[in-house]
Amino acid sequence: MPDLLLELFSEEIPARMQRRAAEDLKSLVTHALVERGCLYEGAQAFATPRRLALHIAGLPVHQPDVKEEKKGPRVGAPQQAIDGFLKGAGLTDIAQATIQTDPKKGDFYIAIVESKGRPTADVIADLLPGIIKSFPWPKSMRWGKASGEQGALRWVRPLHSILCTFGSDTEVPEIIPFDVDGLRSGDITYGHRFLAPTPIHVRRFDDYVAALEKAKVVLDTDRRKAIIVNDARDLAFAQGLELVEDDALLEEVAGLVEWPVVLMGSFEERFLDIPPEVIRTTIRANQKCFVLRQAGSNLLANKFLLTSNMIAKDDGATIIGGNERVVRARLSDAKFFWETDLKVKLEDRLEKLKNITFHEKLGTQYERVERIATLAQDLAPVAKADPALARRAARLAKADLVSEMVGEFPELQGLMGRYYATRQGEDPHVAAALEEHYKPQGPSDGVPTDAVSIAVALADKLDTLIGFWSIDEKPTGSKDPYALRRAALGVVRLVLENDIRLPLEAHKIDTHLIAFFHDRLKVYLRDQGQRHDLIDAVLASGQQDDLLMIVKRVEALDAFLASDDGANLLAGFRRAANILKAEEKKDGKSYNEAIDLHLLKGKGEGEEKVLADVLDVAARHAKDHVAHEDFAAAMKALAELRPAVDAFFDKILVNAEDPDLRANRLRLLASFREATRAVADFSAISGG
Amino acid sequence: MSDSLSDAMNPQRSFQALILTLHRFWAEQGCVILQPYDMEVGAGTFHPATTLRALGPKHWRAAYVQPSRRPKDGRYGENPNRLQHYYQYQVIMKPSPANLQDLYLRSLYAIGIDPSLHDIRFVEDDWESPTLGAWGLGWECWCDGMEVSQFTYFQQVAGFECSPVAGELTYGLERLAMYVQGVENVYDLNFNGLDGDDKISYGDVFLQAEQEYSRHNFEAANTEALARHFKDAEAECKSLLDFGNKGEGRHQMALPAYDQCIKASHLFNLLDARGVISVTERQSYIFRVRELAKACGEAWLRTEGGGA
Numbered sequence: 001m002p003d004l005l006l007e008l009f010s011e012e013i014p015a016r017m018q019r020r021a022a023e024d025l026k027s028l029v030t031h032a033l034v035e036r037g038c039l040y041e042g043a044q045a046f047a048t049p050r051r052l053a054l055h056i057a058g059l060p061v062h063q064p065d066v067k068e069e070k071k072g073p074r075v076g077a078p079q080q081a082i083d084g085f086l087k088g089a090g091l092t093d094i095a096q097a098t099i100q101t102d103p104k105k106g107d108f109y110i111a112i113v114e115s116k117g118r119p120t121a122d123v124i125a126d127l128l129p130g131i132i133k134s135f136p137w138p139k140s141m142r143w144g145k146a147s148g149e150q151g152a153l154r155w156v157r158p159l160h161s162i163l164c165t166f167g168s169d170t171e172v173p174e175i176i177p178f179d180v181d182g183l184r185s186g187d188i189t190y191g192h193r194f195l196a197p198t199p200i201h202v203r204r205f206d207d208y209v210a211a212l213e214k215a216k217v218v219l220d221t222d223r224r225k226a227i228i229v230n231d232a233r234d235l236a237f238a239q240g241l242e243l244v245e246d247d248a249l250l251e252e253v254a255g256l257v258e259w260p261v262v263l264m265g266s267f268e269e270r271f272l273d274i275p276p277e278v279i280r281t282t283i284r285a286n287q288k289c290f291v292l293r294q295a296g297s298n299l300l301a302n303k304f305l306l307t308s309n310m311i312a313k314d315d316g317a318t319i320i321g322g323n324e325r326v327v328r329a330r331l332s333d334a335k336f337f338w339e340t341d342l343k344v345k346l347e348d349r350l351e352k353l354k355n356i357t358f359h360e361k362l363g364t365q366y367e368r369v370e371r372i373a374t375l376a377q378d379l380a381p382v383a384k385a386d387p388a389l390a391r392r393a394a395r396l397a398k399a400d401l402v403s404e405m406v407g408e409f410p411e412l413q414g415l416m417g418r419y420y421a422t423r424q425g426e427d428p429h430v431a432a433a434l435e436e437h438y439k440p441q442g443p444s445d446g447v448p449t450d451a452v453s454i455a456v457a458l459a460d461k462l463d464t465l466i467g468f469w470s471i472d473e474k475p476t477g478s479k480d481p482y483a484l485r486r487a488a489l490g491v492v493r494l495v496l497e498n499d500i501r502l503p504l505e506a507h508k509i510d511t512h513l514i515a516f517f518h519d520r521l522k523v524y525l526r527d528q529g530q531r532h533d534l535i536d537a538v539l540a541s542g543q544q545d546d547l548l549m550i551v552k553r554v555e556a557l558d559a560f561l562a563s564d565d566g567a568n569l570l571a572g573f574r575r576a577a578n579i580l581k582a583e584e585k586k587d588g589k590s591y592n593e594a595i596d597l598h599l600l601k602g603k604g605e606g607e608e609k610v611l612a613d614v615l616d617v618a619a620r621h622a623k624d625h626v627a628h629e630d631f632a633a634a635m636k637a638l639a640e641l642r643p644a645v646d647a648f649f650d651k652i653l654v655n656a657e658d659p660d661l662r663a664n665r666l667r668l669l670a671s672f673r674e675a676t677r678a679v680a681d682f683s684a685i686s687g688g
Numbered sequence: 689m690s691d692s693l694s695d696a697m698n699p700q701r702s703f704q705a706l707i708l709t710l711h712r713f714w715a716e717q718g719c720v721i722l723q724p725y726d727m728e729v730g731a732g733t734f735h736p737a738t739t740l741r742a743l744g745p746k747h748w749r750a751a752y753v754q755p756s757r758r759p760k761d762g763r764y765g766e767n768p769n770r771l772q773h774y775y776q777y778q779v780i781m782k783p784s785p786a787n788l789q790d791l792y793l794r795s796l797y798a799i800g801i802d803p804s805l806h807d808i809r810f811v812e813d814d815w816e817s818p819t820l821g822a823w824g825l826g827w828e829c830w831c832d833g834m835e836v837s838q839f840t841y842f843q844q845v846a847g848f849e850c851s852p853v854a855g856e857l858t859y860g861l862e863r864l865a866m867y868v869q870g871v872e873n874v875y876d877l878n879f880n881g882l883d884g885d886d887k888i889s890y891g892d893v894f895l896q897a898e899q900e901y902s903r904h905n906f907e908a909a910n911t912e913a914l915a916r917h918f919k920d921a922e923a924e925c926k927s928l929l930d931f932g933n934k935g936e937g938r939h940q941m942a943l944p945a946y947d948q949c950i951k952a953s954h955l956f957n958l959l960d961a962r963g964v965i966s967v968t969e970r971q972s973y974i975f976r977v978r979e980l981a982k983a984c985g986e987a988w989l990r991t992e993g994g995g996a
Binding site for chain 2: 329
């Protein structure tokens with residue numbers, strides 16, 4: 001069975017796009033082949049900075065033959081219909097068709113049309129140009145002379161050559177010939193840009209990988225990653241150091257080299273005065289280098305690891321020297337920023353926030369800080385924080401935005417605030433809050449647990465949400481430019497994971513925003529595996545502005561429904577609700593009205609009297625328990641209804657002949673329905 | 689290679705020799721060697737030899753040094769790396785030749801960067817100039833972890849598709865020279881390649897200017913006058929475009945109008961450095977310059993140079 005080898009050789013592909021592009025190439029080509037009947041045994045795609053490669057193993061030599069039956073007109077149909085049929089089926093004479101007899105419709109013609117499968121190589125030659133021309137790069141470009149023409153080929157960067165061979169291991173593979181915008185496919189590739197630039201003839205995947213390896217190209221990204229990380233660990237170990245692992249950086253670096261060579265550089269020890277996060281950020285963001293720490297400790301070493309793409313003649317001495325120069329310059333800047341920043345107290349920076357617009361319609365950062373400070377102070381009691389500390393922390397929370405360091409490295413916001421606050425002797429809770437109030441940044445980020453941090457984090461997020469709601473900038477569909485969903489999820493997590501009671505209405509959150517919180521809460525609970533119908537049932541049972549209580553109610557409901565009593569009560573509820581639904585529709589009125597006790601006493605039967613009696617007690621108890629937030633007890637109170645409900649349905653005919661009696665029984669069922677609403681809207685609970 | 693050169697002409701010894709070597713190299717590739725544009729610009733891209741010549745079907749190859757002014761980057765001569773006035777070496781080739789990367793690497797070799805000793809990399813960097821209504825795809829070119837050039841395939845300029853696409857190379861000359869000369873402070877660069885009393889350093893040439901212009905940019909420039917000049921340049925640009933617009937025929941005044949666009953852009957940069965532009969105003973200034981650039985690009989496409 002033959003294999004396909006395809007390589008698209010270009011100028012440097014952005015690291016962040018390589019993996020996805022390889023996957024796209026694989027799925028586009030394999031789907032197109034399968035669609036044309038060419039099944040395969042296995043496929044693998046690869047990417048380096050300069051190439052995408054695809055190997056598909058075990059393809060058929062030919063597409064399978066296809067036999068198709070074409071149904072024609074009945075025997076004796078007008079000539080016109082017969083001619084049309086012949087033409088469509090590719091026949092010259094009606095004698096070539098067979099006649100089939102159908103007991104109902106009589107005799108009619110059938111043509112067996114056989115199409116021979118084409119050679120797979122031809123199929124591939126036909127489909128590849130289209131895939132290449134419409135390749136889904138996130139951003140693509142035109143180049144060169146051809147870019148003056150309409151419909152010129154677009155690629156991520158200029159595409160230089162295409163290698164495409166097809167054949168089994170027992171034969172010399174053929175080149176699959178095709179042409180994309182003047183670029184002809186062939187069997188040539190190129191090795192490392194500097195170490196092996198001459199053309200290489202390739203036959204098939206095995207010798208391709210080997211030839212590239214010889215030409216200083218490691219084709220597989222994961223293998224490059226493994227080489228980098230192993231060499232990095234070894235180099236670190238030899239110096240008594242440990243690599244500070246960084247997966248995102250590793251992935252990026254592996255996309256910047258075809259032949260990784262890890263080298264160690266160093267910087268002056270005096271730079272170790274700078275906070276370690278700053279050193280790491282500087283070296284990582286600007287230089288794409290790894291930092292190292294002393295084995296078994298958190299102290300950074302004055303060393304770094306760079307991943308070059310070169311086996312240099314001087315064993316890398318020049319490369320290391322150059323990188324050290326840049327690292328030194330960067331760290332000098334960082335040290336300068338750090339020392340300059342320490343000269344100005346955080347509170348003295350606040351004036352500058354007046355020059356930063358938070359949002360055109362929501363004023364400056366300064367005004368925002370004022371709002372957050374007030375809000376944090378108000379929220380302090382619910383978070384069990386000292387209001388003065390919460391206010392202080394909130395006032396300083398954004399001061400580091402106008403520091404030199406954060407100006408240079410925005411990703412250090414918060415962290416720098418904490419360092420500067422610690423240095424100027426702020427309360428440790430305040431200092432921590434400056435960093436932690438941004439948290440949680442997403443579903444997997446940690447939630448602060450310190451009371452002051454919680455108060456400021458809540459204030460920060462609520463102010464954002466209230467503000468954008470007030471100017472009608474709400475997320476729509478996939479658009480959420482101000483990350484409001486994340487802010488709301490942040491509030492949800494802060495509240496739930498810290499067991500905080502936060503009555504949203506009391507903090508001027510309007511019903512639309514509360515509904516937005518409900519949506520986020522649902523997403524959050526669903527991710528935790530909670531049934532969303534139970535959440536709906538609780539939310540539908542009335543005004544719910546306390547997220548923690550909603551969750552407690554959902555949990556109680558879940559436990560209740562899992563019990564026998566709960567399941568039976570639910571069944572009883574459904575029966576009552578169904579009867580009511582039908583009868584209320586029939587009568588065109590609701591039976592949510594007081595039971596006629598006189599009538600009940602006079603004409604009612606035993607079971608309905610009992611139900612009315614226990615219903616009254618259970619409803620009162622359930623409400624009391626809900627008021628005390630003991631949801632489990634409220635459910636239990638409702639569960640007491642079960643025997644009475646069961647007996648009622650057993651013995652009582654709701655649709656009594658006496659219309660008054662019937663109405664009163666419907667009222668009774670309606671009160672039962674109403675009583676359950678004290679804990680949840682049972683009608684929102686899905687069946688089964 | 690450099691052994692036979694005198695120190696004055698050795699690109700690893702003298703700043704000017706670096707420039708002369710690049711001139712020589714790109715002249716051999718068929719580029720016209722132009723002189724800097726005689727106006728204040730923020731980058732070599734603003735030179736009409738790039739901005740306007742990138743538009744239209746005509747083939748074009750040029751190289752030049754462009755003194756570039758970034759008023760906000762002034763540091764009173766105290767920062768070893770940052771300047772409010774520096775040199776960019778600019779190469780533009782339209783259509784972009786298939787071997788442009790290779791030519792670039794050979795130009796590095798010419799100034800003494802031997803690829804067998806260094807680690808040269810093309811790292812993704814998409815270029816965009818909001819004021820010029822331009823964007824392109826390309827890379828930062830790294831040498832041993834340092835960004836030494838920008839490499840861009842222009843896709844759009846002044847809001848128009850580039851057809852064909854031009855390739856643009858921009859070398860940060862000071863940074864490159866610091867690397868090949870092995871100095872840590874830009875003011876220590878050897879400008880003329882000589883030693884002792886005969887040596888003239890970058891600091892000798894530019895330090896005083898950096899100090900004076902930093903004062904000017906941050907403290908002294910009259911912001912009211914600047915704002916007024918901005919309006920004047922904007923109005924003048926529009927009126928020149930009107931004047932040169934002769935209905936159906938070719939446009940007759942694209943270049944003088946574009947000068948006013950350049951002027952407006954620089955005035956905006958000065959106002960920005962003086963810190964008198966709010967965030968919202970900033971957007972509106974950028975928009976206004978872009979509108980001028982677009983109108984000039986449109987006019988250029990209706991001139992002979994633009995292929996009309």
